[in-house]
Amino acid sequence: MKRTHPRRRLLTGASLAGLVAATLVPLSAAAEPAAHASAASAAPAARAGxxxxxxxxxxxxxEFDGTLLETDAKRTFGHTNFATESSGRRSVRLDGTGQFVEFTSTAAANSIVxxxxxxxxxxxxxADTTLSLYVNDEFVQKIDLSSKHSWLYGSSDDPEGLTNTPGGDxxxxxxxxxxxxxxxxxxxxxxxxxxxADDDAAYQIVDLVDLEQVAPPAEKPAECTSITEYGAVPDDGEDDTEALQQAVxxxxxxxxxxxxIxxxxxxxxxxxxxxxxQDRGEFNQVGIRDVTVRGAGMWHSQLYSLTPPHEAGGINHPHEGNFGFDIDGDTQISDLAIxxxxxxxxxxxxxxxxxGLNGRFGENTKISRVWIEHANVGVWVGRDHSNIPELWGPGDGLEFTGMRVxxxxxxxxxxxxxxxxxRVTDSSFRTTGDDALAVWANRYVKDPAVDVGHDNTFSGNxxxxxxxxxxxxxxxxxGNKAEDNLISDTMNYPGIMLATDHDPLPFSGETVLSGNALYRCGGAFWGEAQEFGAITLFxxxxxxxxxxxxxxxIHDSTYDGIQFKSGGGAVPDASISGVTIDRSNNGAGILAHGGARGSATLTDVTITDSAKGDVVVEPGSQFQITGAP
Structure with missing residues (x-):
């Protein structure tokens, strides 16, 4: 296998206009070591994902001819670190004519991401540029690349402090x-x-590809009416909102x-x-009900916006934007992209x-095989009770499956x-900003004693x-659960976190994390002053x-495998069983902070290759751990 590094040099900040922190790996280290294997190539024993x-x-x-970028030992984030933000914490940089990355498919494919x-x-x-796609050594087409939706600048970890204006990190x-x-x-x-020669950006960095055999577009169901009957025209660049809205x-x-569609x-x-x-409220916040929207497939029926929401002028709501659907209940949407x-x-x-999708959601709403990209939030389920109280109703029995966010x-x-x-099941999430999946039992409900977020499940994602x-x-x-999920490469926070910040309604009953597999999770944040475990309880x-x-x-954690974080509350009687923690690079297998309170019982827990010890309770901590291996 050819892996050529023509200049064999260290990439310094100056080599990318002061913006790159990456290391050239010697040729002898180019083969993928087990400790850095991708989540896809290091499948867990349990079924996850x-x-x-x-x-x-x-x-x-x-196979590649280019420069291999690899992150530093602490996977430092936020300082223009390309390798830290790469899957598996490595990627390949192309900056010379003829350089390439070549993948060999393992299944039939007619699409590429x-x-x-x-x-x-x-x-x-x-800025826009291209790469040239060759299949079996024959040119197929140009792949359009763009940085329009990337590159946020600023040294703050507060997202409100980041900007699109270049400068610094x-x-x-x-x-x-x-x-x-x-x-x-x-x-x-x-x-x-x-x-x-005509792919003329200063560089293109390739992290990964998805190769998929996309099925032909589905036929229109007999009971459905096409938006073309309302005047929508595909592929003409004109706004089809009026036709889509009238059909709905x-x-x-x-x-x-x-x-x-x-x-x-x-x-x-x-x-x-x-x-x-009635124009109730400052903004129109009434969603659709009793509606079914179907497409021919997420690769075939695609809604898109050209106007950034903050530049749209006539948007419906400043947070919810000028695309997608506002849903209040009993709505089914499937097989399309937003x-x-x-x-x-x-x-x-x-x-x-x-x-992409927002609103009260109510009952009997099912969303299947919907691809959402370049939104602030993919799906936000819920509205405060104070917003048109007579319409308030929590999401109940919702199903999201086959999502691609x-x-x-x-x-x-x-x-x-x-x-x-x-439930959210059998869905994929990549490069989300805040939590990829979250239950937030917030207090802005009709009855805080009753309307507590409960019995939700994230499974097989x-x-x-x-x-x-x-x-x-x-x-x-x-009663909330996270089961059989595969989580990899969090930049700065845990793979899974249970927490009482954001002032939620209290935890009670049982919260279960079962059958999950975590690779290269955790990191340092908030000015790099706080280090988070792959699983953190805060x-x-x-x-x-x-x-x-x-x-x-839990494999290859940046810091601790499981961390009990200092806080004003306690984590009493946690049960940890059947857990494997391998390679905590800059932390312990299990760590209880000095300010942590509570207890945990370990049963059938295996910990190997931890930089700072297997089970560590910091001095002064009131946390008790029993059954340590």
Missing amino acids: ADLPYVELEAEAA VRNSVPDAPGGGG ARRLFDESHALLAESYPAGSTFRLQRD TDDQNGAIDCVW PPGQWRQEQKILTDDP FGSGTIRGGDGGAEGGV RNTYADGINFTNGTRNS TVQLPWRANGIAIYGGY AAGQDIPGVTVKDTE
Whole structure:
């Protein structure tokens, strides 16, 4: 296998205009070591993660002629560290004509997704470039790359302090490009991303590719009415919002049975919702009900916006943006994509990137096989009771399955405002800002004694590369579970966190973390003053009782495997069983901070290769751990 490093030099900050912190790995170290294996190549013993329709392949494990970037020992984040923000903490940089990364497919494929980083424009706002795709040594097409939705600048870990204006350190360096190819290629085909003479950015960094065999577009169901009957025209660049909104309104009013979005690119520059003739509240916040929207497949039926929400002028709501759907209940949406145009979260005058799906959600809502990208938040479930109290109703019995949420500025899917009995299953999340998946049992509900977020489940999901906050987080409530999830490469926060910051309603009953597998999770944040474990329990103020962690694998953590963090509350009687913790690089296998309070019982726990000890209780801690291996 050819892995050529033509200049064999150390990449210094000056070599990328003062913006790169990366190391050239000697040729002898180019083979992928077990300690740095990708989540895909180091499958856990337990079944964890989504049943993905694509095969993911890492650039560093492919054949390449370029420069291998590898992170530092502490996986330092926030200082324009490309390798830290790479899957497996390594990627390949191309900066010379003819350099390439070549992947060999393991299954038939007719599409490609490329996770990549390319330079920003000198004044910010993004720049476009290309890479050349060759399959089996024949040129196929150019792959368009852009930095429009990446490159946030600033030294603050507060997202409201980041900006699109270049200067100093940067983060959120990667984005993704995708292409549906004209033909299908069998297993064993070579997919080469090559820098040709006209691929003229200063560099292109390739992290990974997804190769997928996309099915032909589905046929229109007989009961559905196409948005083309309302005047929408695919692929013409004109705004189709009016047609889409009228079709949804007719479905809601019973004039049609189902809305069909045919194959094509459909521009949408306003949120789809229910017009409120009473104009209650500062913004129109009435969602759709009793609606079914179906597409021909997420690769085929695609809604997109060209206007960043903070520049849209007539947006429906400053946080929720000018694309996607506002849902109040009994709504089914499936087999389509929603591509926003967000570029910022909070900085630059409080600008935000919009929400793909938002609203009260209510009962009987099911969302299946929806691809959301370039939003502030993929899905925000819940509204405060104070917003039109007569319409308030928590999400109950919601189902999200087969979701694909990518490259957001904040959360992937957040269950809040009393959401209960709801599930996210068999879905993938990559490069989310805040928590990829969260239950936030917030207090802004009708009855805090009753409307507690409870009995929600995140099961069989794949979470990769959150660039801020956690893979999965649970803030308060009871009966919530995270099961059989695969989580890898968190930049600065835990793979899984239970916490009582954000002032949630209390934890009670049982919270279960079971069958999860975590790779290269945890990190340092808040000015690098706080180090987080792969799983962290943070009783910031209130207690976190009833914690069960079982049948879990934790590999290659940046700091501790499991951490009990100092706070004003306690974690009493935590049960940890059937857990394997291997290689805590800069921390302990299990750590209790000096300010931690509570207790944990370990049963059948295996800890190996921890830098700072297997089970460590810091001096002065009131935390008690029994059954240590």
